[in-house]
Amino acid sequence: MTRAAVSATLLVALFSFVLGQGERPAPKLELKDVEGRALRLSDYKGRVVLLNFWATWCAPCRAEMPDLVKWQREYKGKSLQVIGVTYPPEELTEVCEFIKSIKVNYPVALGYEQTKAMFDKGETLPITVVIDRKGMIREVIQGIIFPEEFEQKVRPLLR
């Protein structure tokens, strides 16, 4: 085997390895938002989507939401789309009251345990799924998403 062939093989292997690091197409997801309207993930193709799983009873979830609101406002022009998905058990009135109180500026859908399980099998909340413009899952950020993580894992996709 020539040196070029070995290099090519290595490159292909490396490429496969990099691609294998969590990148997969986002599943088809259709939910109802808090006002009962249909919300389809596929409608946001072409945008960088942050799919944020949260619950009103989860203190870290509530703590990170003002940052999500801020990022949605600042990067809307760069095609960032935050989508909130609640995790049960939830009470619709509490969800509505909370998102109103912090002026959430992105859609919030009512999710189920199975919805979160499509992206992450763990128990941690919140989680934020980073989906690129092509609809590929680039990252599943477990726990609260801190500003430095946004800078490192989301900002590069917005360029």
Added chain:
Amino acid sequence: MFNIQKAVSRLNFAPKLNEIEITDIKNGIGAFTPKAEKPVSYAALKETLKKAGYTLASAKITVNGKLSRDASGWALLSDTSGQRFALEGEGVELALPDVSPNAQVEVTGDWKTGGEGKEVISPLPAKKAARSHNENGDNPAQTEYVDVTSGGPMEAGPPPVAPIRTTSPGLTVYRGGAFTPRYIYLRQTLAGLKVDRHIMLLDFSYTPTPKLLVEAEIPVTRISFKDGTTSGGGEGIGNVIISGKYRFFRQVEAWGDRQAALRFGLELPTGNKGAPDEQQLQAPAFVRQQLSPISGGLSPHVDLTYSQAKGRFIFGGNVEGVLRSERDGFRMGHELRVNTDLEYVLFPRKYDRPGGEVFAILESNFIRRGIGRVAGAPVPGSSSTEYYLAPGVQYAMRPRFVIEASYQIPVARNTEPQVLRIERGLLVGVRLLY
């Protein structure tokens, strides 16, 4: 737990995420050993936890170092980071007996950040460091130790409120609905008469708002009897009860939920009123009527319930009144019931998420029933006062799937001559929430 670890691991003096230990999930206590060469900051720790939604209630720190004393008082210089910790508080002299400047000590105490970023320890009694440690100059692997208490609720699963059982006097109001089939077996006797009553109680509930639960209970009953000379039986649907329960009070605390609800129900005259006739059973009419699936006609039920959790214990109690009307001239007496429910959370020993909970249960039921009627006339000898205990177990396998079983034992029965006496009762049920 993960969020606390993640928040703390952001600090430049913190170790890796998996080296931050949460030692008590319920009370939100964690511990970690900071990087040896990095100065630490209580204020930074507090801020990062605040950012993650937690409140740092207090922190303790252990530092190995050399004592020093100047005009501002005692201080400790960390062996590893060289960071200076001011030692303050009323107990400093007490905590550092027989020590002089330059002494090598290990100080543990409450940790705060004072003005201008000064780290302050209010020490507990200090230990002199081991001589061998001084001689060889090695630093212990854990030079500093931080004990973090977070006052905020944990992530991953509902807040760590005490798990609440879902049976009587169940208050849990879920979003959505529940289907609860229960099988109840009762053995009743009266002199030589033995009655076996098998009831399949189908309970459907739905929660249209967070505080309101509407419910329908449909009993299907099979009764068999024998009195030594004759035997017989019957079956049929009992009276359907529709009810609405309003939870007017709820206080959620960590393992200390308190809630109260008021329920109004209406027992509808839907049941099979068929009872054995005199030829089938030689017994007074009132006794024979008790062998039907019903206790009367249209009957309102009123029920006030309260439950309180404390630590691993949950206590519930309810008072229920049933005002019975006649059906074809028959009814049992009006009823007053006082039920209590004491529960102990056997498992999990550390509660971090819903599901897999096992409860040991002890229920008690006091029932006072007034004089009944048959053929539209009061029946002397038809009232009763009874008291039962029912130990049981409930397994909340998943937050939306619960299995339960209990066994009812009579403790006191003051039943008049025409009332069937319960000898024992068995309940087995499941609850499916959707």
